[in-house]
Amino acid sequence: MTEAPPLTPDFDVWPVGRRPVSATVAGSDVVVTWEDGIASRFDFWWLIDNSPMPEHVNRTTREPTLDLSALPDDFHATAATVEAGGGLYVTWSHGVSASRYHPGWLAAHAYDAPAGGGFDADDRPRPVTWDAAAMAEPPSFDGSRILEDDAALEAWLTAVAVYGFGRLRGVPVEPGTVERVARRIGTVRETNFGRVFDVRSKVDPDSNAYTALELTPHVDLPTREYQPGLQILHCLENSASGGEAMMVDGFRLAEHLAAEEPGTYRILSTERFTFQNRAKTSDYRWLSPVIVLDPATGSPTEVRIAGFLRGPLALPAERVAPAYRALRRVFALSRDPRFRIAYGYRPGDLVLFDNRRLLHGRAAFDPAAGARWLQGIYLERDELHSCLRILRRRRRLAAGTD
Ligand SMILES: [Fe+2]
Incomplete structure (x- = not known):
């Protein structure tokens, strides 16, 4: 020995x-x-x-x-x-x-x-659900040194793990910064919308996101077997009138339905709804409950709520009407001011949110009255949790051990 x-x-x-x-x-x-x-x-x-x-x-x-x-x-x-x-x-x-x-x-x-x-x-921080009574603004942090400052990164990511979102203010207003911030966290999830996508009106848009239309609260890409776990939106320009952003905690909606409307909750968490995009060059589809439960704990692991990313329901005839009742109910709740917070984007604001938990949306805006330009990028939840563990490990290593 x-x-x-x-x-x-x-x-x-x-x-x-x-x-x-x-x-x-x-x-x-x-x-x-x-x-x-x-x-x-x-x-x-x-x-x-x-x-x-x-x-x-x-x-x-x-x-x-x-x-x-x-x-x-x-x-x-x-x-x-x-x-x-x-x-x-x-x-x-x-x-x-x-x-x-x-x-x-x-x-x-x-x-x-x-x-x-x-x-x-399983050391992931436990989610704390919120509604309009509990939360007025996204949890916010100084983002001016996010590319160098590990403590700021850890505080921000922890808020995202707990509340589903966090906002940095004062991030450099420079195109491409969103990818540099994303790479601080981990590997980027590229999609058919590109590695970094520009959210602003386009001439021939392949998504309502690229118009000036209102976007009802939704998650992105529920049309995929595995919808992106995280999304970042970074505001580069916002001089348009309107376009106010909103967020809803999908886990809070699920909690509300489970407690108050168990019949609706049962349908939303068991029936397989059709999600589909209708672009000219892609046809993504996935069948899934709206509220997806963890088989081990019975708690929601994700929500799939997006009015404009659905395909025709394909359920036995007697289950179609109840499915639509439940769907209309969750859409109504997602627009209910009790569950929604609204906030404006300033250039330099960067919001990271859990795209499998939080719904995001925006009011219509007037593109003739000014420009609105956000850059977005996707990652997976895994990247956030791995990054948090490595940040904690670095602190332990720095503290010294025997
Ligand atoms: Fe979106």
């Missing part, structure tokens, strides 16, 4: 808090007892699956190289001890090389110990 601290199977840092004092093999587990007397079980398969050793993990990528299915059914630990430095040392049957586990990593990942704490497989 070497005295070097054990490796971890990742690139993160795991400060040692509780130290293990003893370890033993019991049944199909290694049982580790910590200095506070609490015991944690670790299943043999779980331990070998998370072994950080070079024989089991590619140390360059930290991805496992061990094929679990290649091990025999009676694979097991033959012995377990705690090293002087607190590492867990486990020897294995069938000639598999021994594993050493970092005590900080092991404590943080102890899955059956109370307050084992540290690692949360």
Whole structure:
């Protein structure tokens, strides 16, 4: 046994808090007892699956190289001890090389110990729903140094994870900035509207977005199997009269319907509605409930509400009228001032929002009375959560560990 601290199977840092004092093999587990007397079980398969050793993990990528299915059914630990430095040392049957586990990593990942704490497989901030009574303006942040300032980025992205949106003010008013900001977060999702799309009136528009028409509250691209998780809109110019922007929390609408109108909620969360675009050069379609529920929790994971991006309903005859009643009801609620906030765009404003949760819209504007130019871009929610984790990890690394 070497005295070097054990490796971890990742690139993160795991400060040692509780130290293990003893370890033993019991049944199909290694049982580790910590200095506070609490015991944690670790299943043999779980331990070998998370072994950080070079024989089991590619140390360059930290991805496992061990094929679990290649091990025999009676694979097991033959012995377990705690090293002087607190590492867990486990020897294995069938000639598999021994594993050493970092005590900080092991404590943080102890899955059956109370307050084992540290690692949360689902660490996404919990959404807090809002309506007009709870929110008057988008949560707003100084965006003048967003391209350099990690603390500002973290605060802004956290607000988006919790409330579904966040606004930066004072972002440089320069075409293309929206992509530079997006790349601070992660990889861009390109679509048929381009990598960066310009929201302003066009001569031969392929979307109502590119006209001066009112846009009722909607999500973008529900016509896709996977609608973009995030959207950014950056205002470069706004001297037109009208065109006020609005936002609605789709999760709040779902909450309201579940509590007050369960029949409507059931239809919207179970019937498959038709979403379709009608452009000259593309024909995207997807069938989905309007309110999509997480099968594990039953909570909404996304909403698909867009009056102008739907195709003909294709349901059994007796279910068409109830489906339309439910659809009209959710459209009406999405326009109800109780659920909607309205705000103006100033040049330099940049709004990031969860396109699978929030509905956005705008009032009609008069293009003859001035110009209105927004640039937009899409990303996925994954990019936001990964970025937040890396920002937190950088802070931990900067704080230093043992
Ligand atoms: Fe839109």
